[in-house]
Amino acid sequence: MNMNRSKIKILVAKPGLDGHDRGARVLCRFFRDSGYEVIYTGLHKTAEEVANAALQEDVDVLGMSFLSGAHESYVPKILNLLKNNGVDLNEIVILVGGTIPEEHFKRLIDLGVDGVFIPGVPLNEISDFIDLKIKEKRDKSEAQHYFVGTKLIQKNPV
Amino acid sequence: MMVEEIIDGIKNKDIRSLARAISWIEKEKDEGIELIKNLHHYQKENTHIIGITGFTGVGKSTLLSRIIERYRSMGKTVGVIAIDPSSPFTGGALLGDRLRLSMWTDPGVFYRSVSNRGRMGGLSRMIGDIITTMSVFGFDKIIIETVGAGQSEVDVIKIVDTSVVVLMPGMGDRVQFAKAGILEIADIFVVNKSDLVGADRVRQFLEEMLNFKTSEKRDSMQEEWKIPIIMTIGESNNLKGIDELVEKIDEHFDYLIRIGRLKEIRKRRAKNEIEMLASDIMLRICKNHSSDLDEYASKVANKEIDHYTAAKKIVEKIMMENAISNTSRYT
Structure with missing residues (x-):
């Protein structure tokens, strides 16, 4: 039993109108079986609903799944709502997953997203990244890792 | 964030502060204990604590959503604690009840999912601390949703003021009703999905059981609460019985206040909490005496003495040493 993970709370969100949540549900199941606490929002959530759930549940990880291109408008909106409600984005791990075009990766990372996952990434790489990122944020470490598409990259701000 | 900051935040109805405070309690951080110590005297007098319980699949979460809607239309604010089981094997949990919620952005609704994290006795203490925090925030109604299976969850239901037990048709026969311990703690029965075949039969079983129960203790002089059975449909396009249910829940609270029971319930809750904390402290001290x-x-293993005598001797020794002063965590 992984007691450290059981104290990590993940919100898996489906913002927007796309109705495909097989991927999100597979992830929920995987996260649960890996020892995390998972909350799933269900389909068709507005930016306000997702931000409010993340706020009230005080989650450690916010994962958003998009298969329709809606990440372009939803991700900045949700992150802004969180900030406006006093959430420190340096305290939570922000993940985006789904069909995200390669040319959007950088923009999402610049917005404050820690990891962007496209189809084909092995599930355990996602959980390894979550554990790594939680530790980095907790220790406020200098070295920062990001997950971009299918690769883990390191970026040192200095 | 500092404890004082969070306490000020909670008193000023800051959602972020409340959410963080609950995390401290949930994660059993020292800040959580500090928080409760400095917060408990700000609890509101008339917070109504409601428990909704019943087996999986009877429609608790949907019903809860309907109850919240009703209270919001009456202008009442609602804080929700939804408890879901965690896996005894991985410790992981899927907290799925939020899915059924209809009011995600209403500022008068605060919804928090909590896992039981395989706790044995600690669950009700944790929930008790969350209730205290929510009460200071100032919700009119605090609703706890739980499956109610197993001792720790039954203990949770014991700390509420009004417990609603939800059943549905087709859930088993008379014998099952007789053996399910959860039925004894109901203040209100709900037969949900009452459009399904067999709903009347469930009602009939419950009535028989309640008649049996009242004939047992008719000699009491105190005003008796007559446990109602309410037939509901929680599905939104076919709603039934929700207004009546909410009315009864509030009626029960008025009844508790009228006969002076509320103070008694709060005292019983406190007594439970003190007992559990005290035994925690004792256990910790005992484990410190590892030699x-x-x-x-x-x-005991060599059959020289029995474990009853051994336990008594250890406790006697600890009391002699007055080791109480060594415990810093809870003092």
Whole structure:
């Protein structure tokens, strides 16, 4: 039993109108079986609903799944709502997953997203990244890792 | 964030502060204990604590959403604690009840999912601390949703003021009703999905059981609460019985206040909490005496003495040493 993970709370969100949540549900199941606490929002959530759930549940990880291109408008909106409600984005791990075009990766990372996952990434790489990122944020470490598409990259701000 | 900051935040109805405070309690951080110590005297007098319980699949979460809607239309604010089981194997949990919620952005609704994290006795204490925090925030109604299976969850239901037990048709026969312990703690029965075949039969079973129960203790002089059975449909396009249910829940609270029971319930809750904390402290001290523990364990294993005597001797020794002063965590 992984007691450290059981104290990590993940919100898996489906913002927007796309109705495909097989991927999100597979992830929920995987996260649960890996020892995390998972909350799933269900389909068709507005930016306000997702931000409010993340706020009230005080989650450690916010994962958003998009298969329709809606990440372009939803991700900045949700992150802004969180900030406006006093959430420190340096305290939570922000993940985006789904069909995200390669040319959007950088923009999402610049917005404050820690990891962007496209189809084909092995599930355990996602959980390894979550554990790594939680530790980095907790220790406020200098070295920062990001997950971009299918690769883990390191970026040192200095 | 500092404890004082969070306390000020909670008193000023800041959602972020409330959410963080609950995390401290949930994660059993020292800040959580500090928080409760400095917060408890700000609790509101008339917070109504409601428990909704019933087996999986009877429609608790949907019903809860309907109850919240009703209270919001009456202008009442609602804080929700939804408890879901965690896996005994991985410790992981899927907290799925939020899915059924209809009011995600209403500022008068605060919804928090909590896992039981395989706790044995600690669950009700944790929930008790969350209730305290929510009460200071100032919700009119605090609703706890739980499956109610197993001792720790039954203990949670014991700390509420009004407990609503939800059943549905096709859930088993008379014998099952007789053996399910959860039925004894109901203040209100709900037969949900009452459009399904067999709903009347469930009602009939419950009525029989309640008649049996009242004939047992009719000699009491105190005004009796007559446990109602309410037939509901929680599905939104076919709603039934929700207004009546909410009315009864509020009626029960008025009844508790009228006969002076509310103070008694709060005192009983406190007594439980003190007992559990005290035994926690004792257990911790006992484990600190590992050499004695080892020594007695060998003796018991070698059949020199029995474990009852051994336990008594250890406790006597601890009391002699007055080791209480060594415990810093809860003092």
